Structures are given as structure tokens and as C-alpha cells.
Amino acid sequence: MAQISHKHWEAFNAVLHVGNFTKAARLLRTSQPSVSRLLKELQQRLGFALFTRIDGMTLPTAEAVALHDEVERSFIGLDRIAERATQIRQQRVENLRIVSMPALAHRFLPTMLARFLETRRGVAASLQVQRSETIASWVSTRQFDIGFAMLPMEKPGVEIELFDPAHGVCVMRPEHPLAAKSIVTPRDLHGLAFVGKGPDSYAHRVLQQAFDEAGAVPDVRVDTSIAAVACELVASGVGATIADPFTAQAFESRGLVWRPFRPDVAYNFGVLFPSHSLRSALVEEFVAFLRIQAATVAVRS
Numbered sequence: 001m002a003q004i005s006h007k008h009w010e011a012f013n014a015v016l017h018v019g020n021f022t023k024a025a026r027l028l029r030t031s032q033p034s035v036s037r038l039l040k041e042l043q044q045r046l047g048f049a050l051f052t053r054i055d056g057m058t059l060p061t062a063e064a065v066a067l068h069d070e071v072e073r074s075f076i077g078l079d080r081i082a083e084r085a086t087q088i089r090q091q092r093v094e095n096l097r098i099v100s101m102p103a104l105a106h107r108f109l110p111t112m113l114a115r116f117l118e119t120r121r122g123v124a125a126s127l128q129v130q131r132s133e134t135i136a137s138w139v140s141t142r143q144f145d146i147g148f149a150m151l152p153m154e155k156p157g158v159e160i161e162l163f164d165p166a167h168g169v170c171v172m173r174p175e176h177p178l179a180a181k182s183i184v185t186p187r188d189l190h191g192l193a194f195v196g197k198g199p200d201s202y203a204h205r206v207l208q209q210a211f212d213e214a215g216a217v218p219d220v221r222v223d224t225s226i227a228a229v230a231c232e233l234v235a236s237g238v239g240a241t242i243a244d245p246f247t248a249q250a251f252e253s254r255g256l257v258w259r260p261f262r263p264d265v266a267y268n269f270g271v272l273f274p275s276h277s278l279r280s281a282l283v284e285e286f287v288a289f290l291r292i293q294a295a296t297v298a299v300r301s
Contacts, residue, residue, distance in 0.1 A: 004045050009071055011038035012050060016068055020058045096125040096286055099138055100148040103243075104269060105129045106228045107250035109148070112293050116286055123282065139272045145283050147272035150202060159273045163287075164294045168203070168265035169258040171231055171248045172240040184240075184259045186214035193239025194218035198225035206265050207242055231256060244269075246294075 014024035015035065025032040043050050050064040060068070100109055105127065113125055130138065132149035139147040140157030153160060170184035178184050178192075189211075196218075197204035204225070211217065221238050224230050227247040234241050235254045244267040248258040271287055273279060 004042060008038050008042040008045075011035045012042055012064070013068075013071055015039065015051065015058065016060055016064065096123065096146070096282065097144040098125065098146050098148075099128045099130055099135050099144040101132050101135065101150060101269075102129055103150075103227050103247050103267070104148045106247055108246045108294075109290075112290055115293075116289055136272060139274055142274045142277060145273070145280070146287065149270055149272055151268040151270040152202075153270060153272075155272075157275050159275050160270050161273075163269045163271040163291070166245050166267040166269065168207070168242045168261050168267055169245050169248050170240055170261045171234055171243050171251065171256050171258045173234065173237070174255065174257050176240060178240060178259065179257050181259060184261050186211045186216040186263075189218040189240065190214075190216040192218055193221050195230040195233045195238055195241035196220040196223040197230070197242070198223045201225040203242070203265060203267065210263050210265065 010028060011024065014027050015021060018024050018027060021032050021035045021039075025035045028035065039050060046063075048063045049061050050067075051058050052061055053059075096113075098109065098113070109127060113127060117123055117125065128138075128144070132153060135144075135147040135149045136153060136155035136158050138144050140155055147158075148163060151160070151162065170178060170189070172179055178188055181188065197207055219239070222230075222233055224233070227241075227243040228250070230241040231243055231247055231251040231254075235251060235256055242261055242265060243258075245258070248256070252258075273283075
């Protein structure tokens, strides 16, 4: 059988739907002779008649009716493919699957994600919160498109980029005596009520080294590795704490204030992607958007 093209089926479908060649040509934005030629070729290649003329009317043959259901299903499938392609082009079908450590997930990511989605009504997203070690495992197995975790970190199956090189800040209530200072040092915190970082956290080791070198011993009332929990304790009256600037800014609405802390305590937030996987344009756009927004939040030396 000679090749039958999509145009042949378009002409067949159009004539069957509208009932004559002239209207079909108008529907297809072509000429009536062109539709007639396509149907003549189609009938020759199929080996049976598709339409007959009775009392001036164009009517489908029994063979055409039998064939129509299959052709209709094919056209619906093609329409769906075209719709899918349009959605992909407009970035309206991908789900942004995000997993983050608590520091960025407390306020920064939800706020920025909401802004990002404002002009992308067809985009759906999921945001899960986990510890950095679990995040790397989930991203490596492609359960998530993007992960945010504390660096340093190494994990097979994950591509890691520095997202934001933030530095720790001292968070306190506005009536705290250190609120009058422009910069807080380890010596300033000597003997004062303090919410520590937890002995197993990376930030604790760096912070403890700064205290040791300054000969400062704060009065650690509570230890926690979750910055939002530390700030919540400070808001409830438990002294001061050192936190990342994202969490500190989130707690401004609770009335807390923060000051730069020196020496620098690095909070290197990384963005993780699955290795050997092509990043979608939507993922790249979202991360670029976040980097711009993060630059307005993080406190740098």
C-alpha cells in the first residue's frame, strides 16, 4: 500500500464531520479540489470507497463508518500530544519536587515558591523538609528534582553547587543588652544565656572553636540543631542564639532582631541535583530566581 499521510486522514475526518467537500475545505483552510484529490488518493490506497453521492448529498460508506472510530481515536491522541507539547513549551506540566533542610524551608522557600508560582498557574510543586543527610539520598535516587542542604557534603549520584555562602548572625529580643551593639563577638556572649547548636551539628563545631579561641563560655540553656527552634526559644525569652540569616529574617515578624556575628560562622547552603539527569528549563529558572532572592536576604562580610 502506498503511504498514507496525516493530510489524507485530516481530509477524511473533516468531510465525515461536516458532510461535504466544500465545508471541509473551509475547515481545513484549503481548496475543495485539494480535499477531493486527497480523498481520491486515500480511497485508491485503501482499496475501497469512503463516500458516495445520493440525491446531491455526500454520505460515508459502511467502510468509512467502520474506519471512523479508529481515525477519531488517533486524532484525539494527536490532539493530546499537541496539547502536551504546548504545555511543555509553556512550562505548564512539570512538578517542581523540592526537598529542603528546615532553615530554608521555614519561610524563605515557601515565600519564594509562592512568588514564583504566581505567574505560572499550571505549574505544581511539592516541598518536603528533611535533614541534610536524608536530602542527599532522596535526590540521588531522583525522588526530588532539587534539594537544599548544608555543606560540606559528598554523595554519589548527586551534583552539588553552592547556593548561598551565608554567615551566622546573633538573634535576640530587642531589649537584650547586645541589641545595642552593631556587631556581636564571642566575648560579648560570655556568661549570657544562650541557645546552642547541638553537639552533632557542623555549625556547633565552628561556633565552639570561635568561643574557645576567644576564651568565651556562654551559659548554654538549651541545645538544638534546628535554627527555627532556637529562634523560637529566644522569642520565648531564652537569651540569644546564632542562626543563619534566612531563619533570622523569618523571626523578625516575631519581634526578634539580629546583628552580624564575628568571626564568621559559615552557613554554606548547597543546592543538590540528581546526577546524570537533564535539568528541565523550569528547574533552572526556579534556582536562578532563588539565587537572586537570596542575595537580598543573606548577610555577608
